[in-house]
Amino acid sequence: MRKSSIVFENLRAEMSRKNIGLAEIAEVIGCNRDTISRKLSMKSPINLDEAFKIQSVFFPNEDRKELWKMNDLQIINTASIPKMT
Numbered sequence: 895m896r897k898s899s900i901v902f903e904n905l906r907a908e909m910s911r912k913n914i915g916l917a918e919i920a921e922v923i924g925c926n927r928d929t930i931s932r933k934l935s936m937k938s939p940i941n942l943d944e945a946f947k948i949q950s951v952f953f954p955n956e957d958r959k960e961l962w963k964m965n966d967l968q969i970i971n972t973a974s975i976p977k978m979t
Contacts (some may be wrong), residue, residue, distance in 0.1 A: 901961050902934065902961070902962050902963065905934070905953075905961050908930065908952075908953050908961065912953075916931050919934075919948055922947060923944050923947060949961055
């Protein structure tokens, strides 16, 4: 089994607990599985509407801030990327 590339650790855990796959989330958002995978791994941007919809449809009882918390390693890696000017 390959390691998940989802950078939102609590989202990944809740998906696992509730047996929710990327294809199910992609269907609700209106994109394909590869697109939602890129968004949840921060390779492509996820917009606020999409994040809110995922939370309200699949995880309505979870705290939004906690659900979308990024893992510490990803924050460090993102912070180390030089800004383009």
